[in-house]
Amino acid sequence: MINRRTLIKNSVLGTLGASAALGLSGCGKSSMGPTAALDYDFQTGKPLPxxxxxxxxxxxxxxxxxxxxxxxxxxxxxxxxxxxxxxxxxxxxxxxxxxxxxxxxxTDLLNGVLSVDAEQNVAEVWSGTRLHQLGPALNLQGQALTNLPDINYQTIAGAISTSTHGSGVTMGSLSSMIEELTIATPSGELVKCNNSSNAELFNASRCGLGALGVITKVKIRTVPAFNLEQRTTVEPLDVVLEDIENEKASNRNFEFLAFPHTSMALVVRTNEVDTSAPIINSGEEDPTAIFQIRDAYQSLGVLPLVGKFAYQKIIDSAADGAATVTSGPSYTVLAHDRVVPFREMEYTVPAEAGPECLKEILATIVEKDIPIIFPIEYRYTQQDDIWLSMFSQRDGCSISVHQFADEDYIEYFAAIEPIFQKYNGRPHWGKLHTLGPQEFSNLYTHWNDFLSVRESVDPNGRMLNSHLKHLFGLGASSHA
Ligand SMILES: Cc1cc2nc3c(=O)[nH]c(=O)nc-3n(C[C@H](O)[C@H](O)[C@H](O)COP(=O)(O)OP(=O)(O)OC[C@H]3O[C@@H](n4cnc5c(N)ncnc54)[C@H](O)[C@@H]3O)c2cc1C
Incomplete structure (x- = not known):
């Protein structure tokens, strides 16, 4: 029995050892060329790039x-x-x-918790507060956020401005937890908005892409602090998908990562445990393990016929393993370290379309023989009433494709994006996509309402850059 950690340590590295013995080490780079990271020179007298x-x-x-x-x-x-x-x-x-x-x-200096009302379950925080600061600060007051995204480096205002989310069918995005926000508009006003006061601005700016002004403070809904246990295992994807309705309903937070070119998925189930339960850490994930999987794939990929088979065997071998388990206060369990640089495209399709959409993506990768090993992330989020939220008026299944930052993502993402569109997917505002105003007006009932509110608070377009002008149909290229 091996777990996910042991898979990396023993199977992948062991196989690489075997590959090396066959004279295959370090070879077989994928056909996609590296994509250079941006590079700026510091210029005297100019602000930092x-x-x-x-x-x-x-x-x-x-x-x-x-x-x-x-x-x-x-x-x-x-x-x-x-x-x-x-x-x-x-x-x-x-x-x-x-x-x-x-x-x-x-907003780095607009930072910190202003107040916590444990009776009303609401906290007011400065907009530049990072999620990793918020967890411990709320915990000190016996409070927590219901859910978190995969990482916690984001600011609260940055996260809500793109409708950042975690996974869980009974939980909405971070934007949906906002009860009130204060926004500095380009005309120099400080406006408080909530469901009953300046409600239109509230509906637009809970996911407003920074196009309506600068959010200075938010009031966010909290819950009494709680502990979670997260269990991660490698399992056959078809079994997981067959039981998906039960998985969604019976786990507080449920998500998985499907390994392309194999039949397996890394399944993450997270459920509440008593705060008195002992804190477990059965082996912290190695956040760089993905590099070792890439090395295995690239080394084995050069073996005609048997390469893919051997790769599948490596991933299969983890399925017999014991779960990796971590537990503790919710904010320590929900977010993870992400130290391997990558690029990402994520679309949210209607929840019921998730399994078919994912199957089509995986089949396309095999058919087109796309040399991708980065697992495909699959999550659920509850619907909300926010105009430009990816979860606006429909429960969503978010599916993300990733590519290493030193490899070209364009060919891969271009092959997958039409599949997302076929399933009526809405792109994550903070991730890569190629959509424009025509598509958005079909995807969002309140698209024109958003555009009118934007126009009324910023008639001269001071809050726009060329990407936003493109999205809103005001000319300019996408910059994407
Ligand atoms: C490694 C990694 C993991 C990720 N995981 C997830 C995940 O699990 N779930 C998910 O949904 N997303 C995820 N994302 C995407 C990320 O959560 C979003 O892109 C988020 O918007 C980034 O927040 P930020 O604080 O970095 O804001 P930025 O990226 O700096 O800005 C995002 C937007 O917010 C606006 N903004 C920022 N501050 C303000 C303000 N004070 N007032 C008004 N507008 C403002 C900006 O103008 C911009 O439009 C991930 C990204 C990375 C790199």
Whole structure:
């Protein structure tokens, strides 16, 4: 019996040893060439260039500002006359939602928890607070967020501005947890909005791509702190999909990662446990293990006929293994380290279409012989009423394809994107896609409502960059 960790240590490395004995080590690079990361020179007298986490988006802004208060922010926004204004969070979006040659506004200094009301289950926090700061801060007050995304480096405002989500059929995205927000508009007003006051602005700015102003504070719904246990196993994908309705219903958080070119998936089930239960860590994941799987795939891939078979065997061998188990306070279990740079495209299809869509993606990878090993992530999120949320008015199944940052993603993503579109998928605003206003007007009932609110708060388009102008049908190229 081996677990996922042992799979990497024994099977993959063992096989690489065998490959080396056959004179195959280190060979068999995929046919996709490397994609260079952006590179900027520091220029004397100019602000630091900006780059995102994945190093596929960057800019040389004319100004970079980090206001320490709402007053300072408003004064800077109204006194800057040249170029656009773009709020930035932690730079963890893959799409060009941040870059500007005008003024880049960091919320790093608008940071921290303002208040926690454990009776009403609501906390007010500054917009630049990172999710990894929020977990421990809420926990001190006996509170927690219901759910988290895969990582916790994002700022709260950056995360909600793209409808960032985790997985769980009874849980909405982070945007759906917002009860009220305060936003500094480009005309220099500080506006509070919620369901009963400035409701249209609230509906637009809970997932507003930074196009309506700079969010300064949010009130977010919390729950009493709780502990989770996460169990991760490798299982046959067809068995998981056959039982998908039960899996969704019987686990608090359920997701899996399907291995292309194999019949297996890494299944992650997370459920609540008593806070008095002992904290378990049966082997912390090695966040760089994916490189070892890539080495195995590339080494074995050069063996005619048997290569794919041997690769399948490696992944299969993990299926007999014991689960990797971690437990503890919810915020320590839900988010993971992601240190291997990659590029990502994610679409959310209607929940019921998830299994068919995934099967078609996996079949296409095999048919077209696309040399991809990065597992495909599969998650569920509950619907909400937010105008541009990927989960607006329908429960969603989010499926993500990834490629290593040093390999070309374009050919792979171009082969998969039409499948997402066939299933009526909505792209994640923070991830790569090629859609424009025509498609969005068909995908979102409130598309035109969003455009009207945007126009009314920013008639001169000061909050736009070329990517947003493209998305909103105001000219300019996609920048994607
Ligand atoms: C390794 C990795 C893992 C990820 N995992 C997940 C996941 O599990 N689930 C998921 O849904 N997504 C995931 N993402 C995507 C990520 O959550 C989103 O792209 C998110 O928006 C990034 O937040 P950020 O703080 O980095 O904001 P940025 O990327 O810096 O900005 C995102 C958007 O928010 C706007 N913005 C930022 N601050 C403000 C503000 N104060 N007021 C108004 N607008 C603002 C920006 O203008 C921009 O439009 C992942 C990304 C990476 C790189």
């Amino acid at each position: 900006w780059m995102n986490w994945a190093k596929n988006q960057g800019c040389q802004p004319a100004h970079r500002i980090a206001p320490q208060s709402e007053e300072e922010l408003l004064s800077l926004m109204t006194s800057t006359s040249n170029g656009g204004l773009r709020p930035m969070g932690a730079g963890h979006s893959f799409s060009a939602v941040v870059p500007t040659e005008g003024t880049l506004i960091s």
